[in-house]
Amino acid sequence: MSDHDNTQDFLNNLPELEAGKTFAFSCHPGISCFNACCGDLNLMLTPYDVLRLRKELGHDSKKFIHNHVDISRTPGIGFPMTKLRMLDNSKRSCPFVRDEGCSVYPNRPGACRTYPLGRASRMGEEGEMIEQFFIVKEPHCRGFEEEKEWTSEEWLKDQGLEDYNGVNDRYMRIMTRARKAGIVLDDKKLNMVFLALYQVDNFTNFVRDMNVFARLEVSEERQAAILSDEEECLNFALDWVELIVLGSSENLQPKK
DSSP states (O other): OOHHHHHHHHHHTSOBOOTTOEEEOOOOTTSTTTTTTSBSOOOEEOHHHHHHHHHHHTOOHHHHHHHHEEEEEOTTTOOEEEEEOOOSSTTOBOTTEETTEETTGGGOOHHHHHTTEEEEEEEOTTSOEEEEEEEOOOTTOOGGGSOOEEEHHHHHHHTTOHHHHHHHHHHHHHHHHHHHTTOOOOHHHHHHHHHHHHOHHHHHHHHHHTTGGGGBOOOHHHHHHHHHOHHHHHHHHHHHHHHHHHSOBTTBOBOO
């Protein structure tokens, strides 16, 4: 069973937070359980997580992946997946947690931002993303005793999740389409996808050095943005992966 399947099974056993319903929660250093949830985690990192964490640390992708990432492949289709490597101590602590809290808080992963909610997304019949939210209420957590009330929409906005979920949903959509089409990545395409999505700094150099734009319909304005802004390059990388893996992309066409 894949990590995605395990996550879905886990979420299905939790109480669902329906649209418009609220939950009470707050987390701050004054709570007795502060930092207790920052260890022994099976924390998958999305391409956008990797980009934001790497920039927070000032690392290039090679250094970040070597120091902090375990790499696997999705069963059946062979797409790359990355997981944050916990410290080798009794608590299996997150490498970024400190007594005073998260040392990478402004650029913490999307899963950390979403907690104490769990988010499940799937592609609908028309290609739209359908999302559900579940309440992850762990026995040690005192955050639910706080008074502040949130809807799922309010929580996502407060935690700055729009960009995180946007990139993740695009990647999930590509993998879902590949699965439905019976596509399995060979090693060459696996390496290309991993370069494009998880090593955006190196992919920027690849795009420039291999003159990738010469074969694609990309405006000069977008070319400049891609080569100067890694988030723009990641958006381009998703279009490029969609094109080379699935054969077509709504946002990117080969030159005729």
